[in-house]
Amino acid sequence: MATNTENIFTFIDTFAATNNEGLYLESVIDACNRWLSGEQLPQLTATVSKEEIRRGIQLAVLKGMKQQVQSHHQMTPDAIGMLIGHFAAKLVQEESVTLLDPAAGTGNLLFTVMNSIGDNVSAFSVEIDELLVRLSAVSADLMEQPVHFFVQDALRPLMIDPVDMVVCDLPVGYYPDDENAVNFEMMAEEGHAFSHHLFIEQSMNHLKDGGYGIYLVPATLFESDQSDILHKYLKKNAVIRAVIQLPDSLFKNAVHEKSIMIVQKPSEQIVGKRDVLLTKVPNLSSKQAMSAFLQRFDEWVEE
Numbered sequence: 001m002a003t004n005t006e007n008i009f010t011f012i013d014t015f016a017a018t019n020n021e022g023l024y025l026e027s028v029i030d031a032c033n034r035w036l037s038g039e040q041l042p043q044l045t046a047t048v049s050k051e052e053i054r055r056g057i058q059l060a061v062l063k064g065m066k067q068q069v070q071s072h073h074q075m076t077p078d079a080i081g082m083l084i085g086h087f088a089a090k091l092v093q094e095e096s097v098t099l100l101d102p103a104a105g106t107g108n109l110l111f112t113v114m115n116s117i118g119d120n121v122s123a124f125s126v127e128i129d130e131l132l133v134r135l136s137a138v139s140a141d142l143m144e145q146p147v148h149f150f151v152q153d154a155l156r157p158l159m160i161d162p163v164d165m166v167v168c169d170l171p172v173g174y175y176p177d178d179e180n181a182v183n184f185e186m187m188a189e190e191g192h193a194f195s196h197h198l199f200i201e202q203s204m205n206h207l208k209d210g211g212y213g214i215y216l217v218p219a220t221l222f223e224s225d226q227s228d229i230l231h232k233y234l235k236k237n238a239v240i241r242a243v244i245q246l247p248d249s250l251f252k253n254a255v256h257e258k259s260i261m262i263v264q265k266p267s268e269q270i271v272g273k274r275d276v277l278l279t280k281v282p283n284l285s286s287k288q289a290m291s292a293f294l295q296r297f298d299e300w301v302e303e
């Protein structure tokens with residue numbers, strides 16, 4: 001018998017195949033809206049979970065992303081999302097948690113983290129691409145996840161109260177809007193600033209004292225020609241908690257290799273504690289090595 005995830009994918013894909021005049025991703029949104037209104041429904045068991053809904057929609061979005069123009073909006077791969085979800089769930093300190101993803105794309109990473117944390121979590125999602133915001137908004141409604149959506153340049157002022165945790169697969173490259181970039185400490189002395197630097201700064205400004213930022217960053221983050229600006233900023237405004245290298249097998253090309261950086265916004269209680277966890281995620285296909293790695297991470301959090 002097909003699983004709920006497979007049935008959701010088949011429902012969306014069949015709808016897209018019979019309504020193929022527009023973009024595939026538009027059909028994904030239409031299919032989800034019909035499901036939401038009860039007009040047309042996938043075959044589901046009564047116990048369908050938020051994760052099954054996320055995965056079913058994600059399969060359709062992956063197919064849509066391969067077919068059309070959204071190639072520059074890479075969805076965060078599930079393996080990385082699950083890891084970040086695990087880290088986030090372990091680091092959460094409050095009973096009820098607020099999250100921010102300032103570059104939320106399809107929402108896949110944000111929803112994975114929300115589903116990992118469980119109940120009592122709400123989020124703010126910012127994304128510049130309107131199609132992706134419509135897609136993530138209907139997905140959130142289907143999962144009944146409370147998320148506020150903002151369609152805007154996340155590096156412009158954000159009307160968002162400070163949150164407990166930031167998660168973000170950072171957009172990497174130069175930020176072309178120098179006029180706006182001069183408002184940031186990490187503006188480059190010459191030429192454009194790096195948008196991944198500015199996203200760290202912007203999101204740290206929206207984090208509560210003691211809150212965590214979990215960022216997917218280029219593996220070469222601390223080796224660029226602007227890394228001294230980043231070092232200076234982090235030393236003053238953050239406590240780096242961990243830098244976790246991801247296995248190269250996850251990336252087609254060494255240039256695209258990523259790490260996960262966990263930082264904490266200083267507060268009176270944590271000032272002075274500065275030991276950094278530097279580690280490498282083992283090959284994801286080795287179950288034993290992975291579970292030993294996650295256990296070591298959990299022990300580190302406990303400490």
Ligand code: SAM
Pocket residue numbers: 072073074075076102103104105106107108109110126127128129132152153154155168169170171
């Ligand atoms: N985590 C996302 C997911 O699972 O779909 C993928 C994030 S993708 C690596 C980065 C996203 O940042 C893209 O969707 C892109 O449109 C968005 N982005 C880039 N610059 C932005 C800006 N200045 N303001 C808001 N969003 C931006």
